[in-house]
Amino acid sequence: MKLLIKNVVVFGKECDIYVVDGIIKRIAKNVTYNADKTIDGNGLTALPAFVDMHTHLREPGFERKEDIESGSRAAVRGGYASVCCMPNTNPVIDNKCIVSYVVNRAKEVNLARVYPIASITKGMKGEELTNFGSVKAFGAVAVSDDGMPVTSSNTMRLAIEYAKPFGLPVISHCEDFSIADGGVVNEGYHATVAGLKGISRVAEEAMVAREILIAESLDSSVHVAHISTTNSVNLVRDAKKRGAKVTAETCPHYIALTDEEILSYDTDTKVNPPLREERDRKNIIEGIKDGTIDAIATDHAPHHADDKNVEYNYAANGISGIETAFSVAYTYLVRSGEITLKRLSELMTDNPANIMNIPYGELKVGGLADITLVDLDEKYTVDSREFFSKGKNTPFEGKELYGRVKTTVVNGEIKYDKGEIVR
Amino acid sequence: MLKKDLLDINSLTKEDILSILEEGERMRDAVESGAKSLDALRDRSVATLFYENSTRTKNSFENAARFLGANVVSVSVDNSSVKKGETLIDTGMTLERIMTDAIVIRHEVAGAAKLLADNVKCHVLNAGDGLHAHPTQALLDFLTMKEIFGGFEGLEVAIIGDIKHSRVARSNIEGLKKLGANVRIFAPNTLMPQGIDRTGVKIAESVEEACDNADVIMGLRIQLERQKKGLFPSVGEYVKYYGITKERVALAKKNAVVMHPAPVNRGVEIASDVIDSDKSYIYRQVTNGLAVRMAVLKMLIIGGER
Numbered sequence: 001m002k003l004l005i006k007n008v009v010v011f012g013k014e015c016d017i018y019v020v021d022g023i024i025k026r027i028a029k030n031v032t033y034n035a036d037k038t039i040d041g042n043g044l045t046a047l048p049a050f051v052d053m054h055t056h057l058r059e060p061g062f063e064r065k066e067d068i069e070s071g072s073r074a075a076v077r078g079g080y081a082s083v084c085c086m087p088n089t090n091p092v093i094d095n096k097c098i099v100s101y102v103v104n105r106a107k108e109v110n111l112a113r114v115y116p117i118a119s120i121t122k123g124m125k126g127e128e129l130t131n132f133g134s135v136k137a138f139g140a141v142a143v144s145d146d147g148m149p150v151t152s153s154n155t156m157r158l159a160i161e162y163a164k165p166f167g168l169p170v171i172s173h174c175e176d177f178s179i180a181d182g183g184v185v186n187e188g189y190h191a192t193v194a195g196l197k198g199i200s201r202v203a204e205e206a207m208v209a210r211e212i213l214i215a216e217s218l219d220s221s222v223h224v225a226h227i228s229t230t231n232s233v234n235l236v237r238d239a240k241k242r243g244a245k246v247t248a249e250t251c252p253h254y255i256a257l258t259d260e261e262i263l264s265y266d267t268d269t270k271v272n273p274p275l276r277e278e279r280d281r282k283n284i285i286e287g288i289k290d291g292t293i294d295a296i297a298t299d300h301a302p303h304h305a306d307d308k309n310v311e312y313n314y315a316a317n318g319i320s321g322i323e324t325a326f327s328v329a330y331t332y333l334v335r336s337g338e339i340t341l342k343r344l345s346e347l348m349t350d351n352p353a354n355i356m357n358i359p360y361g362e363l364k365v366g367g368l369a370d371i372t373l374v375d376l377d378e379k380y381t382v383d384s385r386e387f388f389s390k391g392k393n394t395p396f397e398g399k400e401l402y403g404r405v406k407t408t409v410v411n412g413e414i415k416y417d418k419g420e421i422v423r
Numbered sequence: 424m425l426k427k428d429l430l431d432i433n434s435l436t437k438e439d440i441l442s443i444l445e446e447g448e449r450m451r452d453a454v455e456s457g458a459k460s461l462d463a464l465r466d467r468s469v470a471t472l473f474y475e476n477s478t479r480t481k482n483s484f485e486n487a488a489r490f491l492g493a494n495v496v497s498v499s500v501d502n503s504s505v506k507k508g509e510t511l512i513d514t515g516m517t518l519e520r521i522m523t524d525a526i527v528i529r530h531e532v533a534g535a536a537k538l539l540a541d542n543v544k545c546h547v548l549n550a551g552d553g554l555h556a557h558p559t560q561a562l563l564d565f566l567t568m569k570e571i572f573g574g575f576e577g578l579e580v581a582i583i584g585d586i587k588h589s590r591v592a593r594s595n596i597e598g599l600k601k602l603g604a605n606v607r608i609f610a611p612n613t614l615m616p617q618g619i620d621r622t623g624v625k626i627a628e629s630v631e632e633a634c635d636n637a638d639v640i641m642g643l644r645i646q647l648e649r650q651k652k653g654l655f656p657s658v659g660e661y662v663k664y665y666g667i668t669k670e671r672v673a674l675a676k677k678n679a680v681v682m683h684p685a686p687v688n689r690g691v692e693i694a695s696d697v698i699d700s701d702k703s704y705i706y707r708q709v710t711n712g713l714a715v716r717m718a719v720l721k722m723l724i725i726g727g728e729r
Contacts, residue, residue, distance in 0.1 A: 189618025189621045192593075192622075194555060195533035195552065195555025196534070196553065198616075310511065311538060312533060312535075312538075313531075
């Protein structure tokens, strides 16, 4: 399979990209080699396709919200070549059979690469450890009890200790349930005005601190998922200064939105951790700028309308975000002048892939041809009816964003082009 | 002109509030002169949909509707399809299809009244949603203050008690600010919501400071279960540092009054001798509640936008 992308901007320069069997063979002006397929990249910018280290594909068990096929379609529409899916399915991804099921189902779908994340504890119950060796052997790339944080500090310590020789990243959803105390939004002025029960920032920060100290004491690594507060950034920054092996991700919604959004009672603003205040949003961006935050993950959490069209407290947490992630990040980080496009590319591709030890595209000769073409100047209004995801739950509905994904190439094959899945 | 629904005080203008109070005064005069079968809402239907236990607010709304000639449908959540898993929106649409003109809803989740209002064409009156709003309680408090003081400009109102879990406090703060009154609040730190200072209230440093020179001292109900959850150490300590006693009332202005949304824990939020004194308007508030609910039902169903 030979693919030629003509007249596309690659790190500031317009040129052609020539791909043979999934590998970039040439990047130059006026390439005239034979190709099976040619894409006109005029006006578009090429980026290494994105890697999402935090996705919920919901299969098996919650196919009403999303399945591996719809989630994969959404992924390539969002410019993602690889997604790592969380284990809070039913049954939980906690054994080699379910890991294999996800891997095989994704191969049948054959759009984005799907890497399962297994649970830390069996059934995500916070008690017995999952068979880390066996799930890894069958394709799991990390372990996490996302959404059901490991309450016992000692169990977490044992997990981080046991995972080390297997080279399995341990990803922590940091939330101390006793401090969160049933809250549904960020504690602060807007929660007070709305009359919704607040969650103290400390619910997140206390566990970020715990994970850092555990990992540091064992000279092991840990990854903290979706950090959202000023002090979580401070904790990770200080830990990194000491040389602790901690990595951190945040999500597009913590970069773009604040808890002022909850005043509408729109349950699409309900997400965990909750949207925070402006000072947190600014400090998350500072953390991105100074390298404290390594990755931008989507925490794509699709839900059925029935799960959201209820009272705020009863609504499911989460945002269907994989199809807007690049545009949100580009609009609020690059277009606003906070970081360069190159840096955004690292946050969305190189860094998450390196944390998860999985392959990723590179725009160089010999590089893996996972390529996303974006129109950086296109301004559009988010319309969830266009989503390929089954989850239409987005707080960005109706908002104007810049930078639209036009084409996604995975392993040298066009998977998404001009609004359509390519088979 | 009111909107379709009465969801909170914030969405009312000062003029809206004053016109509701004027209508409330007319209603109060009518019921107190014995006219309890007005026909403003004849052939109309009002439903009460209470997801939280309440006797006084529910009875107050239902009597208000009946005195205006409306039919009343009372949905008791305990033995309705709600218990069988029906969603709020589906319940609302069902009530709408039986030709309900207005739904009065109480719900434990903030924003529930708005969710219902956004999904039905009939009028929705919020009788309390989570920690958010209880607009008719605030309106009846305003009607009571107006009856006593004649107006609101410069009125000093102290709200003392569990501010954090009080939709009554929030609705009072919103409305009193619009009406030109000054509000000071006091609570144990664990029962004071974050960011409340940004609403323009003064946070007192002691119960004495809160009462000092006040025109109105409003106590809030404290749920005694909160002590078990660790939000305050004991009833005794609460009374000592936060209770409204005769001595503390004496710090207020000479003609100051004591109010409470009720039901009151005697001897906890307010000392019994204060409740039984002529300073207390707690029972007057109940009658004003009936009047103000008649006013808003009539104004919304006959005069509200739709």
